[in-house]
Amino acid sequence: MDGDLSPDVIDDRADLGSLTVPTLVVVGRHDIICGVRWAEELHLLIPGSEQLILENSGHFGHLEEPEAFAQAVTRFVTAVNSRDN
Template sequence: MCASLSATYISGLDENLSPHIINDRENLGSLTMPALVVVGRHDVICGVRWAEELHRLIPGSDLLILENSGHFGHLEEPETFSRAVTRFVTAR
């Protein structure tokens, strides 16, 4: 794991209504199945920075950045999304 990464994400609240923090980045390097990371260039929820991090941490992953999409790239660029997923799945 890169020493400069210290962010976590919140999955909900615990029994005391405090954020339940999870950081499973260290496990991503042990993944052995094919992975396609898809992100919309204009996604303000899970943006390109996060997709690039996933891509770096998952061995052999592919990264697709949908240039004209936000968070719903499969709806905003369905043809590009479908072609990429089909290519990814059939190449395995």
């Protein structure tokens, strides 16, 4: 909130193209808070990013599909580590 207690809008999209860290964008197909449309935008704006859509999840994919989430994160981290070595 700003000084007038109005929502403070933060839009960092212009900076996403300068990211150099490995990035996995994870979204639930049924997420009504930060849905697939936003995940796709992040994925397109972050160079070299990967995207995972959890087909049976909403906003809490790590709880709703924990095995799929953990497998994807493990695969991603393993791949990043093997590239860096």
